[in-house]
Amino acid sequence: MALRPSLQAAPTPEQGPLFPSRAAARQKALEHRCPRSVGGFLQDGDLPMSLMDYTGYAAAICTTSAYIPQVVRVWRTRSTKDISLKMFLVLVTGLALWLTYGFWKGEIPLVAANGVTLMLAGTILYFKLKHG
Template identity: 55%
Template sequence: MNTLNLLGFAAGACTTAAFIPQVWQVWTTRSAKDISLGMYLVFVTGVMLWLVYGLFTKELPLIIANAITLALAGAVLAMKLYFERK
């Protein structure tokens, strides 16, 4: 593994881990009223596009980080939509 890939993995770990507190907060409070639906729709779309880009370029740091971020941000988006219907 080269230095550039290590940098990519470190960056991906930081940006991905940043979503864990948000997912936990929304899950434990069962509230996402202060979460911007528009922001999460655009963000999830962007992350999905980065994941596709990573798959096409075969860049493992992009693939792993964006797959996990997509799952976490997607979970927040899904909870936002679910909790607002209640």
């Protein structure tokens, strides 16, 4: 007959503490999800990317590539009169902050997507400042 959880014997040292610390529980969950991860990055031979990962990459590609037509148009025409300077100043600042955050977190997708987007938006901002 199984004992109720409150009446079960204390765990052995090999089983770990009865109430693990929050950090230990989080680490155990991470190891269960991705046993060979180092610093949050998957190593060779690890589990394939999930649908969530693919969705994130697709979103990064869409939002980053959305700036390409505008950069091409501004480059060719040298005209930025219909582009808001304030909006691009705030956007470039936000992208720089996202890039910094990505470096601090060690998240390569964040760094890559925001780095490319920052270059594209920065190009438009450069032409806006230079050509008004």
